[in-house]
Amino acid sequence: MLGAILGDIVGSVYEWNNIKTKEFDLFTENSSITDDSVLTVSLADSIINNKNFTKNLKQYTYKYPDKGYGGNFLIWASSEVTEPYNSWGNGSAMRTSPVAWAYDTLEEILEKSKEFAAVTHNHPEGIKGAQAISSAIFLAKKNASKEEIKEYIEFTFKYDLSRKLNDIRNNYKFEVSCQKSVPEAIIAFLESNDFEDAIRNAISLGGDSDTIAAMTGSIAEAFYKGVPMHLYTKIMDHLDDDLKKTVLEFQRKYIKFY
Secondary structure, three states: OHHHHHHHHHHOOOOOOOOOOOOOOOOOOOOOOOHHHHHHHHHHHHHHOOOOHHHHHHHHHHHOOOOOOOHHHHHHHOOOOOOOOOOOEOHHHHOOHHHHHHOOOHHHHHHHHHHHHOOOOOOHHHHHHHHHHHHHHHHHHOOOOHHHHHHHHHHHHOOOOOOOHHHHHOOOOOOOEHHHOHHHHHHHHHOOOOHHHHHHHHHHOOOOHHHHHHHHHHHHHHHOOOOOHHHHHHHHHOOOHHHHHHHHHHHHHHOOOO
16 A cells, blocks of 8 residues: 555656656655545545545545546545446556455455445446456465466456566557556566566556556555665655554554565
């Protein structure tokens, strides 16, 4: 989960200013959390405090406005409507990482990631994206190899993970769909050498930079056994007291790296 927040912060300044290189500053004076972090913490809060996730999403959106929420999500969150709106966007996948830490079996991960995604993203692609990221994190947490993770995701979700970043990068454009950003985020992880390298891979693709890096970072955290401490402190510097409290509570309960 902290890997998702870190990826979001790093990617926040590159979402509308795409770069196609791994050589860039991880943090600038304009780096900040976006909706990716806010809604990830909302899910963590819902899990540890047994809160209704629909209501919690709306409350967090109200409390943290102007964080770059998607248009359809913002309409939904600002309304009295509680039914999902059939989204296939990558919002379901960027916020899903707490699921992989809070539950103990792959079957639970698939069930719960579907349940939490479908609050808004009940389109099959929206559910599949959340399940793919959640299961990749879970397998990494359980010490699966990159090849084992790749084989499981390809077999279960039919994503093509055989492509290389160098082949994707030149023609990759802004995409908010799960089907055109989740596989790319997973590939960025698969080609990484360490946690920071995974984040740099994700940002270098361009596109929806903060969300791709959030998804990549969430898997990399599990695989590389934590966010490096010099980056961990940057996460905490960018969270207000309420968000930090929830993150630390979730971390103490479920994530033992720190």
